[in-house]
Amino acid sequence: xxxxxxxxxxxxxxxxLAAPVxxxxxxxxxxxxxxxxxxxxxxxxxxxxxxxxxDGYAIRFDDLPGPWRLVGESAAGRPLARVVQxxxxxxxxTGAALPDGADSVLIQEEAQRDGDTxxxxxxxxxxxxxxxxxxxxxxxxxDTLIAPxxxxxxxxxxxxxxxxxxxxxxxxxxxxxxxxxGDELCAPGETLAPGQVPESNGAMLxxxxxxxxxxxxxxxxxxxxxxxxTAAFAAVDxxxxxxxxxxxxxxHDLVRPALEAAGAAIDFWRVAVRPGKPMMAGRMRDxxxxxxxxxxxxxxVTALLFVCPMIAHLAGAADPLTATRRATLGHDLxxxxxxxxxxxxxxxxxxxxxxxxxxxxxxxxxAESDCLIVRxxxxxxxxxxxxxxxxxxx
Numbered sequence: 001x002x003x004x005x006x007x008x009x010x011x012x013x014x015x016x017l018a019a020p021v022x023x024x025x026x027x028x029x030x031x032x033x034x035x036x037x038x039x040x041x042x043x044x045x046x047x048x049x050x051x052x053x054x055d056g057y058a059i060r061f062d063d064l065p066g067p068w069r070l071v072g073e074s075a076a077g078r079p080l081a082r083v084v085q086x087x088x089x090x091x092x093x094t095g096a097a098l099p100d101g102a103d104s105v106l107i108q109e110e111a112q113r114d115g116d117t118x119x120x121x122x123x124x125x126x127x128x129x130x131x132x133x134x135x136x137x138x139x140x141x142x143d144t145l146i147a148p149x150x151x152x153x154x155x156x157x158x159x160x161x162x163x164x165x166x167x168x169x170x171x172x173x174x175x176x177x178x179x180x181x182g183d184e185l186c187a188p189g190e191t192l193a194p195g196q197v198p199e200s201n202g203a204m205l206x207x208x209x210x211x212x213x214x215x216x217x218x219x220x221x222x223x224x225x226x227x228x229x230t231a232a233f234a235a236v237d238x239x240x241x242x243x244x245x246x247x248x249x250x251x252h253d254l255v256r257p258a259l260e261a262a263g264a265a266i267d268f269w270r271v272a273v274r275p276g277k278p279m280m281a282g283r284m285r286d287x288x289x290x291x292x293x294x295x296x297x298x299x300x301v302t303a304l305l306f307v308c309p310m311i312a313h314l315a316g317a318a319d320p321l322t323a324t325r326r327a328t329l330g331h332d333l334x335x336x337x338x339x340x341x342x343x344x345x346x347x348x349x350x351x352x353x354x355x356x357x358x359x360x361x362x363x364x365x366x367a368e369s370d371c372l373i374v375r376x377x378x379x380x381x382x383x384x385x386x387x388x389x390x391x392x393x394x
Contacts, residue, residue: 040146043164058102105131149318229258245294336379
């Protein structure tokens with residue numbers, strides 16, 4: 001019987017099975033949700049010249065308290081094409097380029113205009129360069145704006161566009177194959193024969209992987225026959241193969257021997273996690289293999305802990321692990337067991353409350369939960385009000 005390894009060790013060993021895939025350049029609109037394959041530096045300075053932060057009049061600070069003679073206008077995209085001389089002012093609008101010669105903005109609330117004469121009607125700008133956005137206020141050409149391995153968010157896409165980029169360096173999309181195993185399974189919506197249940201892991205995994213940069217192939221439901229499983233696994237051409245079911249030690253748990261017959265080398269099997277202990281990982285030629293339990297609750301938890309992070313790792317994420325955070329416990333919890341436990345829970349009244357029944361067969365409990373309370377192996381008893389670690393569920 002294989003010894004159980006910790007979640008952290010399993011994750012580290014999983015990441016060691018393969019390096020991130022090759023990099024490519026994609027248009028900005030195609031980069032969302034991926035990770036930067038290399039540092040992204042600014043190609044230009046922003047703003048590239050001083051800009052007005054307010055509507056008003058561009059003046060020379062040394063000319064206070066005025067008056068000034070109006071000599072033109074500067075608007076966004078239409079800068080004034082002359083130098084502002086002593087005693088002169090230019091009408092200016094927010095975001096417009098500060099004309100040469102001017103160094104401050106007299107906001108319109110503190111100005112009066114009589115024809116081409118502008119007069120002070122307040123205290124005026126408190127100092128030179130008041131209400132002016134300096135050149136390079138946001139960034140300078142050459143500044144690193146996106147670090148290698150950073151997630152490409154909508155705001156980072158906007159930042160890259162302003163910095164002069166039309167494409168971004170990311171890893172190519174990952175080819176992921178998923179397969180459910182078990183003679184008891186039938187496709188959702190089909191009429192059930194005695195002893196059958198609808199297959200749910202395929203649709204669940206597809207939904208979990210939808211936000212990630214993957215090209216998904218669903219191999220469907222594979223029967224509990226070693227020859228059929230071996231043939232199906234041997235034909236896989238993907239970066240990652242995810243199987244569900246058949247990973248335990250029963251007479252009909254044939255995934256491991258079928259994978260080995262197809263040329264896979266299993267790196268580890270059995271993780272000290274609950275739910276999800278009969279989880280395995282290895283490599284089959286150029287394909288990383290992750291075998292998840294068939295139980296949908298266990299499959300979901302292990303996919304969250306291993307499949308999604310492995311995809312992030314292969315896609316170049318600097319920090320591929322699923323993020324956790326702290327929350328306040330709403331009730332007492334007993335001491336933990338020998339495995340890291342993931343309790344289905346909900347937020348209520350500012351605290352997290354674990355479901356009263358945690359049987360791994362209860363998918364409805366998972367569907368109604370918005371987080372998992374993570375209890376380390378051998379955790380001591382916890383009291384209401386204690387801080388606990390949680391994994392948020394989308």
